[in-house]
Amino acid sequence: MREQDPKDRIKNFNEVPYGYNEEEALKEAARCLQCKNAPCIGGCPAEVDIPGFIKAIKEKRFKDAISVIKKTNSLPAVCGRVCPQEDQCEKACVLMKAGRPIDIGTLERFAADWEMRQAVSGGTSDERRATNDEKVAVIGAGPGGLTCAADLAMMGYNVTVFEALHKPGGVLTYGIPEFRLPKRIVEKEVENIGKLGAEIKYNYVIGRIKTIDALRKDGFKAFFICTGAGLPYFLGIEGENFNGVYSANEFLTRVNLMKAYKFPEYDTPVNIGGKVAVIGGGNVAMDAARCAVRLGAEKVYIVYRRTEDEMPARIEEVHHAKQEGIEFHILANPVKIMGDASGEVKKMVCIKNRLGEPDASGRRRPVPIEDSEFEMDVDTVVVAIGNGPNPLLLDTIKELKLNKWGYIEADEDGRTNVKDVFAGGDIVTGAATVIAAMGAGKHAARSIDKYLKNEKIKTKK
Amino acid sequence: MHEVIRKEHLNNEMCLLEIRAEDVARAARAGQFVVLRVDEQGERFPLTLYDWDTGKGTITIVCQMVGVSTRKLCALKTGDSLLDIAGPLGHATGTGNMGRVICIGGGVGTAEAYPIARAMKQAGNHVTSITGFRNKGLVICEEELKSFSDDVHVTTDDGSYGRKGFVTDVLKELLKDAKFDMVFAIGPVPMMKAVADVTRPMGVKTLVSLNSIMVDATGMCGCCRIKYGGETKFACVDGPEFDAHLVDFEDLAHRQGRYKDKEKEALDHHCRLGRH
Numbered sequence: 001m002r003e004q005d006p007k008d009r010i011k012n013f014n015e016v017p018y019g020y021n022e023e024e025a026l027k028e029a030a031r032c033l034q035c036k037n038a039p040c041i042g043g044c045p046a047e048v049d050i051p052g053f054i055k056a057i058k059e060k061r062f063k064d065a066i067s068v069i070k071k072t073n074s075l076p077a078v079c080g081r082v083c084p085q086e087d088q089c090e091k092a093c094v095l096m097k098a099g100r101p102i103d104i105g106t107l108e109r110f111a112a113d114w115e116m117r118q119a120v121s122g123g124t125s126d127e128r129r130a131t132n133d134e135k136v137a138v139i140g141a142g143p144g145g146l147t148c149a150a151d152l153a154m155m156g157y158n159v160t161v162f163e164a165l166h167k168p169g170g171v172l173t174y175g176i177p178e179f180r181l182p183k184r185i186v187e188k189e190v191e192n193i194g195k196l197g198a199e200i201k202y203n204y205v206i207g208r209i210k211t212i213d214a215l216r217k218d219g220f221k222a223f224f225i226c227t228g229a230g231l232p233y234f235l236g237i238e239g240e241n242f243n244g245v246y247s248a249n250e251f252l253t254r255v256n257l258m259k260a261y262k263f264p265e266y267d268t269p270v271n272i273g274g275k276v277a278v279i280g281g282g283n284v285a286m287d288a289a290r291c292a293v294r295l296g297a298e299k300v301y302i303v304y305r306r307t308e309d310e311m312p313a314r315i316e317e318v319h320h321a322k323q324e325g326i327e328f329h330i331l332a333n334p335v336k337i338m339g340d341a342s343g344e345v346k347k348m349v350c351i352k353n354r355l356g357e358p359d360a361s362g363r364r365r366p367v368p369i370e371d372s373e374f375e376m377d378v379d380t381v382v383v384a385i386g387n388g389p390n391p392l393l394l395d396t397i398k399e400l401k402l403n404k405w406g407y408i409e410a411d412e413d414g415r416t417n418v419k420d421v422f423a424g425g426d427i428v429t430g431a432a433t434v435i436a437a438m439g440a441g442k443h444a445a446r447s448i449d450k451y452l453k454n455e456k457i458k459t460k461k
Numbered sequence: 462m463h464e465v466i467r468k469e470h471l472n473n474e475m476c477l478l479e480i481r482a483e484d485v486a487r488a489a490r491a492g493q494f495v496v497l498r499v500d501e502q503g504e505r506f507p508l509t510l511y512d513w514d515t516g517k518g519t520i521t522i523v524c525q526m527v528g529v530s531t532r533k534l535c536a537l538k539t540g541d542s543l544l545d546i547a548g549p550l551g552h553a554t555g556t557g558n559m560g561r562v563i564c565i566g567g568g569v570g571t572a573e574a575y576p577i578a579r580a581m582k583q584a585g586n587h588v589t590s591i592t593g594f595r596n597k598g599l600v601i602c603e604e605e606l607k608s609f610s611d612d613v614h615v616t617t618d619d620g621s622y623g624r625k626g627f628v629t630d631v632l633k634e635l636l637k638d639a640k641f642d643m644v645f646a647i648g649p650v651p652m653m654k655a656v657a658d659v660t661r662p663m664g665v666k667t668l669v670s671l672n673s674i675m676v677d678a679t680g681m682c683g684c685c686r687i688k689y690g691g692e693t694k695f696a697c698v699d700g701p702e703f704d705a706h707l708v709d710f711e712d713l714a715h716r717q718g719r720y721k722d723k724e725k726e727a728l729d730h731h732c733r734l735g736r737h
Contacts (some may be wrong), residue, residue: 203545210484230679263723
């Protein structure tokens with residue numbers, strides 16, 4: 001797929017992969033074998049009818065293609081861009097054995113982008129069914145919440161999504177940078193969900209402005225909690241409070257949500273020095289490093305405690321990062337951040353690791369090598385080592401059962417120990433993917449529908 | 462959209478705005494704050510609630526003009542609107558009958574001390590309020606505090622109003638002469654630190670309301686993190702009030718200054734565009 005040249009793209013925040021044009025899309029769609037048993041569908045957490053939409057593209061029925069996708073996936077322009085297809089649908093594709101699976105993601109993006117360009121807005125959306133009176137509250141307008149709200153709205157429920165921030169999308173907006181997922185795309189997808197009848201209330205921090213109990217009194221009959229894993233982990237090393245040390249969440253929120261890359265046109269600043277070290281090896285670390293490059297840092301390093309093979313980031317994103325000049329320091333872990341008298345970061349001391357026995361995650365454990373400390377000249381450090389459950393809402397629902405890490409205990413249908421409360425996404429599983437949250441949203445919508453129908457039968461008796 | 466229904470310039474540096482925010486007003490309690498965003502390019506920034514009216518569905522904040530965001534806010538007129546208000550955020554002040562309480566406000570922090578003094582008085586405590594300002598022109602909330610305090614002491618650095626000196630001068634005298642159960646202090650970081658240094662050797666429980674820089678203010682970015690008794694806490698969700706004797710004020714002061722250059726750059730940019 002054609003992409004922006006690394007030389008140019010490090011100076012802008014424009015989208016890097018260009019997607020398919022019509023010719024390219026038709027060519028790729030023609031390659032699909034239209035397997036009868038379609039193993040690709042099993043690989044898709046949103047259960048998209050993949051051969052179905054690809055056939056429609058091949059036959060130039062683009063409107064049908066997007067309709068097929070939207071039967072089960074309400075955020076196709078997002079998924080086509082950020083799903084790890086190589087671990088999901090494309091991995092299951094029979095052509096994977098020949099080394100060239102169908103580029104399902106880019107085809108999905110093609111169909112979604114085609115629809116967005118149509119002049120008649122909402123012309124291909126599913127029809128909204130008549131609302132019934134049952135009020136359902138979705139807490140969090142991230143990928144999980146938006147999907148659940150869309151599905152519930154399509155079933156006819158009266159859905160309100162309560163979002164703490166002033167914009168929808170969750171990680172789609174504050175976490176994933178513009179050059180991977182343009183925000184106008186997120187806004188348009190959310191607009192389409194709004195057309196299905198779901199209402200989104202912004203700046204609404206449930207747990208503070210209202211509790212779940214208060215919402216029950218307001219007539220909400222069921223709740224889906226999908227507030228994400230937002231509490232940033234820090235390393236717990238000396239010097240982490242120096243100016244110039246950010247959690248990846250703060251760094252990315254300033255850059256992506258608050259558009260600090262447009263400062264001073266936009267008021268929110270971000271301080272980026274000349275030498276930036278990003279600690280971590282996931283997609284978030286890659287995103288932070290690539291933002292740092294675009295903000296003008298001369299040197300950007302990824303510091304990761306295991307080797308590249310163990311990095312959780314998509315290979316595609318590691319590749320993009322390297323193309324953009326980011327240097328990888330593997331088998332290294334920071335032990336101390338040093339600063340000057342005014343609290344500015346000057347250096348970071350790291351220790352070298354070797355790989356030992358596998359730990360709970362199945363990956364080989366990093367073991368520090370004695371006396372292998374070395375110094376790195378840096379003025380900015382971004383800590384991208386993961387996030388945990390934000391206790392803000394959970395502290396106000398004392399009866400909700402949490403697991404030992406503080407996440408909500410829920411089954412694969414999203415049911416918790418409280419009968420009208422369902423949960424899904426990162427707040428249940430810990431930090432995972434957009435598509436996993438969407439899958440959880442779909443399952444929860446079905447569970448909520450089943451629960452509410454049962455309740456209705458009970459009250460009629 | 463949140464309409465400004467009343468706007469007053471309290472002095473050259475500070476203004477008061479009463480803003481429509483029905484659901485926030487209904488949930489508001491003393492000690493909590495809101496995060497505001499004036500326009501699409503604006504920052505998210507926190508301000509402590511000065512007052513709220515559930516009947517009218519409004520909240521009132523007092524703001525000191527420092528940088529671009531506070532100037533944008535103070536430039537709003539009655540009838541203008543803000544884009545976003547999120548809140549109420551933070552833990553409310555724990556009220557209850559503690560006995561004898563001192564509420565200290567420094568500068569614009571006085572507007573933040575007011576709702577606490579009121580809550581304390583309404584809970585049956587004996588309330589002494591001490592306020593400090595650079596000069597007479599900046600004095601605010603004196604009459605309001607008098608309504609909810611048993612005594613009010615106003616100090617100015619230059620002696621142009623009230624007593625010449627600092628809030629800590631009055632505090633030391635009061636603590637020498639009588640027993641107090643709790644001290645609240647809200648104001649510039651050096652002031653809160655100075656109060657903590659006075660009360661620490663005397664063992665008087667002291668709470669401060671911290672004004673850390675914030676972005677999301679819901680606990681997900683860590684921008685507002687402080688060093689607290691050897692641990693890391695987030696001012697937005699663990700606070701904003703903390704035991705003053707455990708706060709590392711030096712660390713807080715350093716962190717407060719980390720955008721000084723950018724603040725100046727932003728102000729220059731706005732001045733060149735002919736704003737404010």
